[in-house]
Amino acid sequence: MSDPLPDEIEDVLWDEACRRGDAIRSFLERNPDGATAGDVAELAAALNLSQATAYRLIKLFRAGGTILSLVDRKRGRPQGHRVLDDKREEIILTTIKAYYLKRTRPTVSQLVRDVQTNCISAGFKPPHRRTIVARLEDIDLQQRARRRGEQKIVKATTPVPGTFGASRPLEMVQIDHTKADVFVVDEETRQPVGRPWLTLAMDVCSRMVTGFYLTMDAPSRLSTSLCLLHSVFDKSAWLREREITEPWPVAGLPDTVHVDNGADFRSRAFKRGCQDAGIAIEWRPPGEPRFGGHIERLIGTQMGRLHLLPGTTFSNEQDLGDYDSKRHAALTLHELERYIALDIVGSYHHSIHGGLGRPPIAVWRDHEGEIPLRLPQDRMRFWLTFLPEQERTLRPTGVHLFGLRYWSAALSADVGRSDRRLLVKFDPRDMARIFVRRPSGNFVEARYADLTLPSITLHEAVTARRTLLAKGRREVDTRAIVRTAIAQRELLETATRKTAAARRGTTSSKSKVDDRGWGSLRGVDSSKPVPFVEDAD
Template sequence: MSEPFADEIDDIDWDEACRKADVIREFLRRESGPTTTGQIRKLAGELRLSQASAYRLLKLFREGGTVLSLVGRKAGRPAGHRVLDEARDDIIRAEIKRFYLKKTRPSVSALVREVNSSCRVAGLPTPHRRTIVARIEVVDLAKRAKARGEAEIEKSTIAVPGKFEVSRPLQVVQIDHTRADIFVVDEESRQPIGRPWLTLAMDVCSRMVTGFYLTMAAPSRLSTSLCLLHSVFDKSAWLREREIADPWPVAGLPDRLHVDNGRDFRSRAFQRGCEDAGIEIDWRPPGEPRFGGHIERLIGTQMGKLHLLPGTTFSNPDELGEYNPRKHSAFTLRELERYIALDIVGDYHQSIHSSLKRPPIAVWREYEGSIPLRLPRDRMHFWLTFLPEDERTLRPNGIHIFGLRYWSAALAADVGRTGKRRLLIKYDPRDLSRIFVRRLSGNFVEARYGDITLPSITLAEAKASRDSLLAKGKREIDMGTIVRTAIARRQLIDNAQRMTAAARRGKTVSRKPRVDDREWGSLRGVDSSKPVPFVEDTD
């Protein structure tokens, strides 16, 4: 059985594992080389464990490197052994969540009475008060204070630095969203479809853009997660697909993320995924614009570049005058994405930054050899953690999703054994050539197109092609037709743009000879190699 995702872990277990991981990470940053008995003794005191347990957890964390590697491992006792039986332990945790973590701020004594009452109803012995207090202390102090409305305690847990400074790249990365000041058009009809959303990430030290994501959908956990994935992983293949030759060397896990207070940044899955990878999250405090000033200035710079493009809305409606952005819109979402990427790597990274007095890429290169680059230990697990998900039934011929069929030889063993159970599917909306299926065993397997000769398309292209086919009355969706339609539409757009551009430059474009409809009438398009039946005119 593979390990679960972070958002599937109980809150109290997760908070305790995070506490231990923070202590061990600080220990590893502080101590280098082989550990001594004195160092282990000090670590054990910080963990509130025995030296043997501290050594064991240190070994586990060095091997796994994530919070998940510490989940569910109790100190000093064999696996499965508990001082308190599971039934009473569950009652205590449930009563803490139901009764104690409330704005009314019930006392510990009142909680003890509630726990004892629930245990008596269940026919179980009442636990000792110390046991209940210990379970309370496992809950993170800041979360506990916030749930109980203890403002002073919550305030005391928040650091208030005098000046925001960083000493190296990837120490702090800021992420934010903005509605782009430009209308984009549909790839097929070239009609305006609206203004996209841009999610942008920036390294505070070097001012390098670490990644971005452009979408027509409003900000969500998906756009935030895909921006983070773009930030963390190498971008060479991504650049090649967009025919961009300039380098974009940023990659690696940030130590800390500065984000807004939006719901997308507060999602359980996003928080747990960051915590598991050792990424701390700082949410922007209300009324403190300085907190996200770096990323907001970068967003302003990027929007200023878009004001030069056809279809711009400018940042102020008064600037529009008689200009109609919908009428003049020309860029598709895919074209705008490439334009933004070209501007980032070919202009912004190479230009003198007003604060640094140097190009961002020069600052990054200066630190590049000494940056303690952190990459996910299990890259696939990290990738899957942040991808969107769905559930599907395993059919004899594979998994069907988005009108496409996927298959992996590993799924053959599960065919006919899942019953009514639906399997968890992870997918990347930017590349539908593969999905990831969690088997009955708990392990994920990669499943590819049933027809492996088909090229990759995006989720947006698949949906557009499927809608186009359905509009023509097709009830049976064929995977090959969907993908070929998407590719044909791409080629049609490229050819149309090339011919239009050539015509505007005054060049001659070869085309098929026109047919005079007046001469041929209804015979236009008829195969003239076949004899036409003669009908005598009886008039």
């Protein structure tokens, strides 16, 4: 611990130090060439100190020349002094590392019990609780919090002297995922189906949301790619489909996307697609969540708004209480998507942002004329780059994908010409069309073979197929199957016996015919040899 400041010293101690300083200063002035033991003894008597203490104070004053150096120090052990033997010190440190610095976050009381138990087992006297707590305090607070997963302490003890920002819109776009704090229901049955995942993209400069994607599937390259596609392209048609009239003016390729170290952001397809379009990828340093602070705060804001919806799970169990989220769930995935979009283009974009002091859309409009609107040179190629794919065989009936059948006249020339499986690209948000790469390398658009079918999402298609299969399984009469299987088994056994008996009867008849043809052997003693008669010439 560092020395206290002069104004932190008690008056009595400070006054005594000043008296000592005056006496020693006069002593040194009288004895510039050195003092005898008798001179030091006189000084010690004047200050009411031992001769050894007088020598020590003279040395301190010569070295520092300050009154503070002459203040009486507290009696007791020096700061940081340890009196435990090495064996018990080792047991305490080993137990702290093995049992306390864990993400299960055991309590200090549990640590004390563990240390004392280990000491007793080793034949040593257990140390006092204060001693064990003192060893804990010797460990750096932030290091201890990181090992225990105490993120609030890590955040509170992490200096952030600089700022992470951008000078203009689309210079830096952050993307991240979160599980929505609300249950959604099925489109048909209106029964709860789970909590969806939300992927958000945000422009760091203006704090405008550049795009989002809502899905029931866990974060993946797909959700990241579809969020980026929504971010880059004009949203006018998308808004019209959802009957939203508020503008969402954000469009264009970002210079850099700022993402975490998740596998979806490290996928080869995502990296190659960004490189091809001239988008740099910047990954956050591992274990440094503050570098994603802008998008994290946006996610927190959006989740807070979802806590007003029926079916919310809130952010913690205390807020949830006895509220039954599943029973109160009311919105489908489509309805929740529209709700989030309305909230973004209405409330969020037009409300004052705490970090900006202005609405995000106002900041965007200020820079709109300066933003170099950079769009993909080949929009279709860029779009297809980020879409998911499957491989399928081209049949005479078309391409079959997720239980749906697609056809294009452009595929007629390829039917039956090759055994190669074709690459099929699809947009999970709109399964009315797919894109098939022909053997020549060109992509062609294929639509439903039945053009009367409406557009559905991949989730709806998979759910409908799963429902149909479940219905089919429920309609199966297992008893009827067993009864017919037993009847078939009996039929086979009966037929086999009849056939075998008939064949045995046929064999006996053939033997009698053969005996008559060769003459009867009755009356011939077969035990006697038949004499051999050689033919005469």
